[in-house]
Amino acid sequence: GAGVSQSPRYKVAKRGQDVALRCDPISGHVSLFWYQQALGQGPEFLTYFQNEAQLDKSGLPSDRFFAERPEGSVSTLKIQRTQQEDSAVYLCASSLPGLTYGYTFGSGTRLTVV
Amino acid sequence: TQLLEQSPQFLSIQEGENLTVYCNSSSVFSSLQWYRQEPGEGPVLLVTVVTGGEVKKLKRLTFQFGDARKDSSLHITAAQPGDTGLYLCAGEDSGAGSYQLTFGKGTKLSVIP
Numbered sequence: 001g002a003g004v005s006q007s008p009r010y011k012v013a014k015r016g017q018d019v020a021l022r023c024d025p026i027s028g029h030v031s032l033f034w035y036q037q038a039l040g041q042g043p044e045f046l047t048y049f050q051n052e053a054q055l056d057k058s059g060l061p062s063d064r065f066f067a068e069r070p071e072g073s074v075s076t077l078k079i080q081r082t083q084q085e086d087s088a089v090y091l092c093a094s095s096l097p098g099l100t101y102g103y104t105f106g107s108g109t110r111l112t113v114v
Numbered sequence: 115t116q117l118l119e120q121s122p123q124f125l126s127i128q129e130g131e132n133l134t135v136y137c138n139s140s141s142v143f144s145s146l147q148w149y150r151q152e153p154g155e156g157p158v159l160l161v162t163v164v165t166g167g168e169v170k171k172l173k174r175l176t177f178q179f180g181d182a183r184k185d186s187s188l189h190i191t192a193a194q195p196g197d198t199g200l201y202l203c204a205g206e207d208s209g210a211g212s213y214q215l216t217f218g219k220g221t222k223l224s225v226i227p
Binding site: 004031033035040041042043044045048056059091093095102103104105106107108 | 118147149154155156157158159162202204213214215216217218219220
């Protein structure tokens, strides 16, 4: 597609519920990133894929967070047993290898845990 | 942990004024990028600077990378209401091996007509 597509745009979850956030990157972009942006803050790195391989998951805050990209295209970020501190905007970005061209971000999924 | 500090955090100016936003770190970055983010949207890349001392211009925006590659600035000439948004700087540490970016907290700019 022309841009990075994320769904849903908004998600309200009850505390303890599992959620799945989807990212459809730009066709041909081998690198895919997930970032978490809390209100009034800059994005913070969660995890990085090159094709289907998850090369860096050092930013995932706990073992309740899990990401996958099984065919090297669409990626899903799953959060189990959501907690209030998980409320944030989750941004997906894709890029060509390296950072010369920068990231292209999606519009994000705003997760609110109540 | 690499940190990027942006200043000022908030800036409200009249249309036609000039402004400068700063991005500082104690760490050296392989490259530094500037993004602009509008409410409800993801950040949009404005520029990437790679070489120490590099200056890049994008219409009324001038970006500079410090000689030591630890800091950067964004200067806007004759600001317009369309420049309103959150400006984020982000540094890449190629030593991290994963092309992850470290973002500052951003400068929220409001340009009043």
